[in-house]
Amino acid sequence: MSERRVVVTGLGALCCLGEGMDLVWRRLLKGDIGYGLITKFDTEGYSSKVAGEVKDFDVGKYLGPKESKKTDTFIQYAIASAQMAMDDAGLTGESVNSERFGVNIGSGIGGINEICEQQVVLNEKGPKRVSPFFIPNAIANLASGHVSMRFNAKGPNSSVCTACATGTHAIGDAYEYIKRGIADVMIAGGAEASVMPLAVAGFCSMRALSCRNDEPQRASRPFDLGRDGFVISEGSACVILEEESQARKRGARIYCELLGYGMSGDAFHLSHPAPEGEGAARAMRSALERARLNPDRIQYINAHGTSTPLNDKYESIAIRNVFGPHIDSVVINSTKSMVGHLLGAAGALELAVVARSIADNRIHGTMNYDEPDPDCLLKDVAANESRDLKIQFAISNSFGFGGTNACLAAGRYSG
């Protein structure tokens, strides 16, 4: 029996650059910056005042008024991006064998907005006034739960919570389900609604966020010498993964093929990457091994590229260690330079970007790259402009607090 293959047939995205992958992709190619000064709350006293906010989101397009009241923002974002991905794939709940159809949408933080609101209710009005929807809104797997109900997906239903690697792990795990024959179609991705006071304050305290408040649109500058932290963002991205023969049979448009998935743990520190980025390197090697690709077959890397001093330095070292001299002929970019860091949704959006890059033979630039950092020895980071690039194979990296690392390898679908 031949090995099952997994292809990407639908993309959905919602972030500070807009709603819908086509719009987001166009704006990425244009070099638009989606983030800016925070408008959702008063940032007086916050060291970082910059974020990538989802603006003008009309939840009514996806949920009725009652449903929207019962769902936290991260769940609403997940439903929206899942719906967009299904539409893009040309699928409906009815067109898929429901028991072979699963969902794996993760979230780094989950319903933190709901947690904060209900804490206030508890403090001010007592335990009996806490909403019965509090727990279903707060727990991270309810994004997968709501999406499965919406599309009658009765196959695997799971959720990943691995900080900034969530989206990549969610897609990687979903890939495994199809690969192993547990499912034929998966909605996979990540959702996050963390542009809110407590989350921003927490990351500020960790000194993880950029404080370039006087030039907010230049705050996220991956691999640049002047980088000083990431820009927190929110939104969601989902992809539709399908078993290849089934997708081919129904005449689906195939963006790319998922070829490999690698994971590793640093077992080193809560927030500091392992020395020499060795954990990240193992994740990349593992993904390439699973994809049966030598590093010299890769043309493009969508880096985790957060714009924090440590991530970019150690990711660069890890990439160089994996790719050796070949790295000088690989183009590396960071989507976060334009959309900021969507935390649990970042990896999903970035895999969607990789899928579009492969399909369109075009990559976006790494914006705000003014002065190369000698600690980040990457020759070509697509500095500040998009360009044509014939891509046969690519990888997408994600690394999270707690020393969790994930990498996906994708390639042009060749039938």
Add this chain to the structure above:
Amino acid sequence: MASESDAGKLAQNNGNQSAFDAERRARQQQYIGSLIEKLQKAREAEDFYSARDFCREWLEIDPKAERAQEILVMIETTLNREREDRVALNHCQDLFLQQRYNEVIDLLDRLESGSPLDLEIRALHDRANQKIRAAVAENAGINSLDEISRLLDHGHLDLARNRLSSLEMPEEGDLQILRRKLDRALEVRSTEKSLTLKLHNALDNADIDSARNWLGMICELNPRTEIFDVLKKSLPPELYENLTSRIALT
């Protein structure tokens, strides 16, 4: 209630956990050691930006490391000082381009010593000083040229020559013109001396016609010659009258 075997497993797990923790801490300490080494080298090389990065990494791994906190404060103080001095230095460079050298010196003198930009500050200070010295020398030169010109006009050629040779100025412009003027004056004086000698020889030989001829040539060469005063004092009035009556005095 936990059985004996459960308690044993718990103890074993705890033991494993301690071993893992110890191993992880050892790796962290080893890494911190390498960071401290790099930090020291960076500080020795006065590469404070790298030093700050290493220090921050150390604190990322061990946020309570007091030594790292102390060093970071020192480094950031230095970097703040550097930033402030850089602003001042840039302003001084602008003033320098505007040729406001005295203001440059004043401002640079106000920067305390021990600045991380000491080398650059000293270099600009030296350049501004050089410019000021050159300007003083140039002014002094201009004054000297005027004086030499006056000496020449009054016929004090030797004095003028001495002054000219003591000037440390490039041989160009007004100085060149003045030197040509002096050379010409010296040449005239030398010719006049030789003609005067011939005039006196002719007078000694009572050869009045030749004497008159030499006197005419002297007048032509130097209309402001003082030979008439000399002759008037040394010759009898009739002879003086006879000698000079046909010389056109200007």
